[in-house]
Amino acid sequence: MMLQTLRLKNFRNFKNFSLSLSGKVNVITGPNGVGKTNLLEAIFLLAKGKSFRTTSNGYLIGVPSGNSPSTGIAFIEGLVRGDNELETTLGMSLSNGSKKYLVNGKDSSYQDFRPRFHAVIFSPRDLDIIIGDPSLRRAFLDELNGDGSGEYVNISTDYRHVLRQRNQLLSRGKFSAAELDYWDAQLVDLGSAIIAERKRAVDNLNQRLDAGHLFLEYFPSPRIIKEELEQVDDWTGGKVGELFRHKLKEIVEREKEIGFTLIGPQRDELKFFGLVDSSGVKRDLAVFGSRGQQRMAVVHLKRAQLELLRAKLEECPVLLLDDVFSELDEHCREILLPIFDYQQTVVTAVSLPKGIEASMSVELK
Ligand SMILES: Nc1ncnc2c1ncn2[C@@H]1O[C@H](COP(=O)(O)OP(=O)(O)O)[C@@H](O)[C@H]1O
Ligand SMILES: [Mg+2]
Known part of the structure; x- marks a missing residue:
């Protein structure tokens, strides 16, 4: 499956933003704080109906300072195409304290929304999975x-x-x-x-x-x-x-x-x-593991997670990689790079990571 387009309104630091994606490797670059992780968060929200970094809608809604929860409404929309070529428009509107799901423009339940798009994210916080809580x-x-x-x-x-x-x-x-x-x-x-x-x-x-x-x-x-x-x-x-x-x-x-x-x-x-x-x-x-050995294990774990989901869905979920390349050594990258070929992948990084061939790239400023 793939996400063809993403549209954001009043979501985090994006007032009005849209992006067309390629079915292969998409690379989003830009300096720190420019909104790269926010973009992956929006894609993740379309897949899971929830964020990977906050449970409070308030923080997802655009505010001028980005410091305190906002009272407006954020909107995320994605056009998704399944491996069977079927297209679906998924939408989410987020206000403080409530979430609405839309499927092809119609109000819909979480149960109906949730199975239509799938993604696996690998972000630096996953690197703590072995030693963390x-x-x-x-x-x-x-x-x-x-x-x-x-x-x-x-x-x-x-x-x-x-x-x-x-x-x-x-x-x-x-x-x-x-x-x-x-x-x-x-x-x-x-x-x-x-x-x-x-x-x-x-x-x-x-x-x-x-x-x-x-x-x-x-x-x-x-x-x-x-x-x-x-x-x-x-x-x-x-x-x-x-x-x-x-x-x-x-x-x-x-x-x-x-x-x-x-x-x-x-x-x-x-x-x-x-x-x-x-x-x-x-x-x-x-x-007993060194930091490098622990990280390598996490790379293997993420690869296995992706493969398992692919087998379960009989379809390729989208892979989201949030700035992990800067944290991984050469050996880890070698394991990660071949996985890219299977599915649509969205990678964020400060600058284009070595060894990655992007079929679509955007630089956020
Ligand atoms: N609700 C919000 N409204 C406006 N801006 C926000 C909001 N939440 C976060 N931001 C801004 O998003 C930026 C961080 O985005 P992020 O995607 O983490 O950056 P990076 O490109 O480093 O991954 C910060 O500048 C922050 O102020
Ligand atoms: Mg980031």
Whole structure:
């Protein structure tokens, strides 16, 4: 699939902007602060309905200073063409506190909007995925699973709701056994579905990573159910739910004491193991890897993410690369460059990165 044109009104620093893109490699250059990342953010919004760097609409709406949330309306529109040649106009209007989705000019639901355009972004903040907060790695798994699967997104949303309710109950301290049972049953059902899907995603990733050099290990809610889960062959069966339920019973007294839920996918961990020296032993990259080795692993991870989504959609998602070339060494670039050929790619950089042949380029001033 490809984005043919992008139009922005009152979006971040773009008052009125339009761009025609090529189906191959598009390069956007310009000095810092000129709006390169903002452009990728707009494309990402068309794909996901949300930003990769803010949850507040207010910051997306153009203001003269760019400092405080604005009260106007921002508008993003993109003409998208699928691999089947079908064209769709996707639009989003953003005001403070509300988002509207448009498909071919008509008001539309998020559920209708979301599956029509897909993109994978690789930005400098991804480079922290191995050493950063575990929530980054969970978010990565959720993005991987949520892309092209509305069902996973719904399950995750429902799980968050149930978790919030259960935590409120636990922190309130006074409740009946039936009340807690009610939330426990849903927590277990939804939670074990998420665990099963995350496990499947990690297995799929590992198949696409060169397992000899790099592999991921998934630790569902680590300190509590890891050991037992290791014995489970079929994660999709009821066994994960059974273990989850059992553990919940075991620790409920402790949960009542501290007032929140102690186990579940909100505490999952993901670790990266790779070769860090000539010993041939794969080690935890967060602990033993050099910065360069960690970055290389992220490049491989992003490539695998893109491939997985392509396989799932049976169509090529658009690749967005936000100023990553300045942060990567020669070796990483060599891995990244061949990926460009598969799909429409939009690259931002201060100046045209070495080795990239642009079929469309714009310089923002
Ligand atoms: N809501 C907004 N309204 C107006 N300008 C904004 C808004 N949000 C960010 N900006 C401006 O966008 C610029 C940063 O854009 P960005 O895309 O991050 O730059 P870069 O080209 O370095 O990637 C800054 O100059 C900032 O002031
Ligand atoms: Mg930028």
